[in-house]
Amino acid sequence: MITKYKPLASSRGGRTTKTQTTKTNVKPIARPFRSIRAKPEHIIDSKNKLRIMCLGGLEEVGRNMTVMEYDDDIIIIDMGLQFPEEDMPGIDYIIPDISYLKNKADKIRGVIITHGHYDHIGAIPHLIGQLGNPPIFTGKLTAGLIRKRCEEFRQCPKLNIAEINETSSLQLGKAFKVEFLRVNHSIPDSFAVVVNTPIGVIIHTGDFKIDYSPVNDKPADLNRIAQIGGKGVLFLMSDSTDSTESGYQISESSIGDEIDKLFEKITGRIIIGTFASQLSRIQKIFDLAHKHGRKIYLQGRSMNGNVEIAHQIGYLKFNPRILIRDAELRQSPDDKIIILGTGAQAEANAFLMRVVNREHRLISLKPGDTVIFSSSIIPGNERTIQNLKDMIVRQGAKVIHYIMMDVHAGGHAKQEDLKLMMRLLKPKYFLPIEGSHYMLRAHAELAEQVGIAKENIFVADNGQIIEFSKRGEETVGRLTEEKAPTDYVMVDGLGVGDVSNIVLRDRRVMSEDGMIVVIATIDSKTGEPIGNPDIISRGFVYMKENRELIESTRMRVKKIVKEHDPRVPANDDYIKNKIRNDVGQFLFSRTKRRPMVLPVVIKV
């Protein structure tokens, strides 16, 4: 199947008003009228060059987004989100900075999504409208998951999604002919992307593992990968998530065997926590439920949603009668039940946490229950998961985690798998992607080990532009010094990009030592203080137990105001600064804490 896709400007929203502003502070990118004069960015020396950059995913695990540009054509691979770092309190997630694409919306020929995880699809609702709503090309399951995610966002336009599979071939603009390679991952319908360009073949692996016996998915097509390698690959961009892990990734089916053995031993209820997106694992659990004569009670909004979508389109295969509702759950004997839910990362409102907090309307734990954590620990969640396990065993249930028995197979290729991919594809140039800098370096070392020339291995930062051009017959690549902007764009509630570093810094300061508001009321005629200053403290000390400290602070403030020369026109900033410094130092000397001091001067 060859799908030629050459979108017309009018099919993607046409004109947008330039001054449009929204409540959510998303700054829309105005799309210019199509005219020859409106393309000043086409400078002659960038002609016939292929420019590739990752707007995210080279300095973190997450926020994956790759841009390829050749003359008038741009394609994008993935548009993901990143979960916030520990020093970003209150932030929901981070999305890529798309400033580079500003005024280039009319060149975007398509967005290719490799698979349905949030670090690859999560930013679509926020960004696709700003990019002129270009068409999205992706697998069937991923399409379903993207549509579902967009339903949650009012600002997301009606998407234009075309489904592809491993036989699809797309002509996107003049420059790009795109094909797809099936790979394995922890979710079905994962593809690597083969981009045929005027100056060579580029391969982007997406997230992948090599699984010769995957569950509910076809194995990675190694023959075709080898064939493509045989024809010559200019540039490979490959998943680095597990590049520091030695050996081979475990097959999902061998994990299935482990879970099977577990199920045989358990006589009470089985409660399983996993990611709703781990659809291969979920399929295996359905299969084993059937085998062991157990019914499945599904829990968690995302779990229900994903299972429904995947079942509808045939990616999850089970007899609907295996699913039970409340009434049947109550009647079924314990050894006939599997409760499958979310929350193995100890997420605050997920199923498992609600159960142990006794907030679940139907389920509470009891002796005889076995809770299986069937997902690896996301770094940073260790302590909350430990607390969750404590609470579970306190309530009499057993806990089995993959550390104790190998209930977990990761979704990413490990060192030997990564080497295999490179050996098969034999790329001339190589860019490790999808990992922190440390992981990229580890992957780069593997590339050297399999014989890729050291000078052709690029370890790049987010936004750093890699340029390929013909030099005679040969195509030459180089990592340029040029860098597209890649600021953090933070999503917090409805706001996108409106939480600045100042706001974050304030949150951090207040979370460490709290804050204190000092309100001095001044007679504007005499400059004398009226009454005693008001003091409010939050997160600093408990005021009721620290009357003396608060009273001393009050007196200091009063003194500062009084001592201010009334003949000098009262300068608020001066008094405020004096209060801030004086009170700050005083409180530090007394408590060794540094609350944020907020002086307010009111004149009446």
Next chain:
Amino acid sequence: MITKYKPLASSRGGRTTKTQTTKTNVKPIARPFRSIRAKPEHIIDSKNKLRIMCLGGLEEVGRNMTVMEYDDDIIIIDMGLQFPEEDMPGIDYIIPDISYLKNKADKIRGVIITHGHYDHIGAIPHLIGQLGNPPIFTGKLTAGLIRKRCEEFRQCPKLNIAEINETSSLQLGKAFKVEFLRVNHSIPDSFAVVVNTPIGVIIHTGDFKIDYSPVNDKPADLNRIAQIGGKGVLFLMSDSTDSTESGYQISESSIGDEIDKLFEKITGRIIIGTFASQLSRIQKIFDLAHKHGRKIYLQGRSMNGNVEIAHQIGYLKFNPRILIRDAELRQSPDDKIIILGTGAQAEANAFLMRVVNREHRLISLKPGDTVIFSSSIIPGNERTIQNLKDMIVRQGAKVIHYIMMDVHAGGHAKQEDLKLMMRLLKPKYFLPIEGSHYMLRAHAELAEQVGIAKENIFVADNGQIIEFSKRGEETVGRLTEEKAPTDYVMVDGLGVGDVSNIVLRDRRVMSEDGMIVVIATIDSKTGEPIGNPDIISRGFVYMKENRELIESTRMRVKKIVKEHDPRVPANDDYIKNKIRNDVGQFLFSRTKRRPMVLPVVIKV
């Protein structure tokens, strides 16, 4: 050597004034005058009973403190701190709640410290004074570390420390005869405690591992442990930290061999980050430095302090000429240098972090350097350590972590070691200690496996009292329902126990969505607003970019004040609540954030 220690009341500070208060809000425990009437707590039915409780260490890793009480005699084992949980922003650490010991200071015959780590000694400066400064019994190295820690605290009294070793025997009060068993751990001079009581032998292992070939320490004395087991042990309290880990702990010397191999391959500078308290590892590094002809440049205050103490008392053996200072560091070739410092947990101000932040006055990383992380990752530090590694490799150095090569051996017994300890001691009753509830349960299961009667295995909570008494010839133990208070006592700056849950909750709220102060000035005669309300926001939205939102909020507040019926005597709380609710809802509807709203009403 038999040391009889029967302290007189007068030797430990005698009378203290009851109303003494300090700046630091430590509530001192008043010690009553000694008189027969002053002992109402001696109720008849608690006579001849042994009561044991852990004031910390049964619901966490850390804050270890065990109390044993028999009639008029009390002994304490360990007095440690716990590092704060993730939902305790700004807290330095947590110490045990000693309310149970209030008014019992005159009964405390001694404090035994098993080894020199902070989770066993860290609370001494805060608590020892409140307990009447009883004598401390501990190993030579631990004594040095305790003295050093106490120097940092003004409130710490002059300590009364007696050094012990494996031949010591102490009579503490009438009830307790205490002996010591040498065990291995990641610091030398670690002891298990054998407490001979009128109704049986109690053993407290402290932290331990079994190492047949320890570095710079004697192996655990298995023969004597077996002997004691042969005579009959009533009750064993044993370290659960690694009770979920299968197999045997690795010997420190085999780790040494691994590091040796590493050193052979490295031609540039070697930079090692580890804990300053991991003195066995540090000894090995000194030995290997000698072997490989390298000099050692020590970095980090705690590293320098600990090495000095341990060297002085002969626990760390090296030729002082192996240590070099700045001048020699500058002159030495790279392959003759080892830089040994702190910061492998990515602690903010430790040596490694200062180097990568280019804040170190002498050392910056360069290609050819190898940085070795020689300590396991404390749960919760994963992401910051990942960032640290990223920064290191960015600056051209290589990173080796124990995940990649086994540079790490833990200090705690794993499952098979724990079983060995139980098999040798054959206790009648068993209490897993030093771990989260989940770890305690895992340890309890092991105890069942080695044949301890299930009903004699206690999985207790902090403060829960275990009571032993004679029933005829037999001693019977039971886990009572009685529970000593074990609230979190949080240390924050100079304050101890003054950060309440309310303060912490406020810090959490402000760290998530910031706060907004709304100040309405009202004419006290008319009830009319004077001017426009003042608004200050921090950590919520950036005010300059959200003028419209702030202005709308201002107008809403003005309206609330205006609409307040001036004939009703203006009730501040009513107006404040109205402002808080109204503004909170308004801001949530516009931003989906919930900042803390602080209304202030000023009447003039």
